[in-house]
Amino acid sequence: MLVTSAGQWAPGNMLHLVVALLLVPALPGAARVSYEPTWESLDSRPIPDWFDEVKFGIFIHWGVFSVPSFGSEWFWWYWQGCKSDPYINFMSKNYPPDFRYEDFGPLFTAEFYNPQQWASILKESGAKYVVLTSKHHEGFTLWGSKFSWNWNSLDVGSKRDLVGELANAIRENTDLHFGLYHSLFEWFNPLFLTDKNNDFQTSYFPNSKSMPELYEIVMKYRPEILWSDGDGDAPCTYWNTTGFLAWLYNESPVKDIVVTNDRWGSGCICKHGGYYTCSDRYNPGHLLPHKWENCMTIDKRSWGYRRNALISELLTIEELIQELVETVSCGGNLLMNIGPTHDGRIPVVFEERLKQMGTWLQVNGEAIYSTKPWRAQNDSVTPGVWYTCRPQERSLYALFLNWPTNWKITLGEPRSWRGMTEVQLVGCQEKLKWLPIGEKGMIVSLPRLSPAQMAVRWGWALKITHLKEVVQAAGPQTKFDFL
Numbered sequence: 001m002l003v004t005s006a007g008q009w010a011p012g013n014m015l016h017l018v019v020a021l022l023l024v025p026a027l028p029g030a031a032r033v034s035y036e037p038t039w040e041s042l043d044s045r046p047i048p049d050w051f052d053e054v055k056f057g058i059f060i061h062w063g064v065f066s067v068p069s070f071g072s073e074w075f076w077w078y079w080q081g082c083k084s085d086p087y088i089n090f091m092s093k094n095y096p097p098d099f100r101y102e103d104f105g106p107l108f109t110a111e112f113y114n115p116q117q118w119a120s121i122l123k124e125s126g127a128k129y130v131v132l133t134s135k136h137h138e139g140f141t142l143w144g145s146k147f148s149w150n151w152n153s154l155d156v157g158s159k160r161d162l163v164g165e166l167a168n169a170i171r172e173n174t175d176l177h178f179g180l181y182h183s184l185f186e187w188f189n190p191l192f193l194t195d196k197n198n199d200f201q202t203s204y205f206p207n208s209k210s211m212p213e214l215y216e217i218v219m220k221y222r223p224e225i226l227w228s229d230g231d232g233d234a235p236c237t238y239w240n241t242t243g244f245l246a247w248l249y250n251e252s253p254v255k256d257i258v259v260t261n262d263r264w265g266s267g268c269i270c271k272h273g274g275y276y277t278c279s280d281r282y283n284p285g286h287l288l289p290h291k292w293e294n295c296m297t298i299d300k301r302s303w304g305y306r307r308n309a310l311i312s313e314l315l316t317i318e319e320l321i322q323e324l325v326e327t328v329s330c331g332g333n334l335l336m337n338i339g340p341t342h343d344g345r346i347p348v349v350f351e352e353r354l355k356q357m358g359t360w361l362q363v364n365g366e367a368i369y370s371t372k373p374w375r376a377q378n379d380s381v382t383p384g385v386w387y388t389c390r391p392q393e394r395s396l397y398a399l400f401l402n403w404p405t406n407w408k409i410t411l412g413e414p415r416s417w418r419g420m421t422e423v424q425l426v427g428c429q430e431k432l433k434w435l436p437i438g439e440k441g442m443i444v445s446l447p448r449l450s451p452a453q454m455a456v457r458w459g460w461a462l463k464i465t466h467l468k469e470v471v472q473a474a475g476p477q478t479k480f481d482f483l
Helices: 012-023 049-054 075-081 085-094 101-107 115-124 162-173 190-197 204-221 241-250 317-329 348-367 468-474
Strands: 056-060 129-135 177-183 225-229 292-297 332-338 385-390 395-400 408-411 421-425 434-436 442-445 460-466
Touching (some): 049 332, 056 177, 075 085, 075 101, 115 162, 115 348, 129 204, 129 225, 162 177, 162 204, 177 204, 292 317, 317 385
Parallel strands (some): 177 225, 292 332
Antiparallel strands (some): 408 442, 421 460, 434 442
């Protein structure tokens, strides 16, 4: 094994790769910050700018749990961990008495898995990044990990490197950033259970399984997002995640571009790491001082594919657009999850939602991508209006989710000047008529919808632009607050 300067070790068969990285000379005048394996140091690392620009990504939960495809991706735990009656009854009715969860592995066949097709669908969604589950809490790795013998996709089932094939397809055919999810713990791994019984005073599992896997996927696939999860109620000292993150930020091949989340041990969430997730389906509805992400599901009840899902249990496109608009307005990114089938298909209802999101973003993307939160996140007068802005372009966007019956919308927050403020409906060329109300606020007369806008009746965006003369008259001290 190789000990890195961060006090953590990397798998020995990768020795030559890590050494090569350490021997690369620094560019003249390009002094780099060296991060220590402490939260104080690691939390000082700025989140790479690209992550705030992209706003929208796709989460993919895929694994052996996709074979039974019943209840949720926690199938194994509900069946044999807490012994939930619906799961026990499902197994007793459909499988022989001696059937084990491990027997689902050979059935995870992925015979219809076409990573180029997945890449095309993901590109059409308008998403700018994707995060695939490389390993969930069941411990099965979607690549041929040397640390998951006979419980990985190269040895069992598909006999394919599912991670590598998607990584290549994404990078060859799209401009999406490629990321990987990785579960720190595994429900029924004997080494983890031994450590747990020892109150995590021993570290057999992280030293021989979980941490080696993390080094392995970073060196092999170079993910731009590392989405950690599943601390198993163990502290970060047990996982030695600060040592790993110091290596990731200082020495790894993705040290300058990688983005991480906040799930690195008990007590870390919404407190330490890169961007915050805080909880599943987190949507605070107000601006946060730290970059955050709303990871959520189209299926209200599961992250993995469920054959027993009802259409009423899936979010509509209107609900998904609302989730995106609210999240971006409050400074977050939306990570929207889909669950493929065991044979490698993206279910058609998920494909439809993805393409609908892409159609909407083709028209309204300028109000989402590369925007910043404004001084007000939503409107004080009209419910369902959310704001984003582009300060350098002197533009404010008012996104609204319901078309007013009188074809006029009242905005209570923007300040405006006659002859100096222009309003347009994004996707339409004409300048709209508007009237000021009081010290701030305006009433905008909406136009007839263009063909493009007619196709996306799930939400609209007004672009309010102050001409250069207004900025000069207002003075630099007002910055963007005058809007």
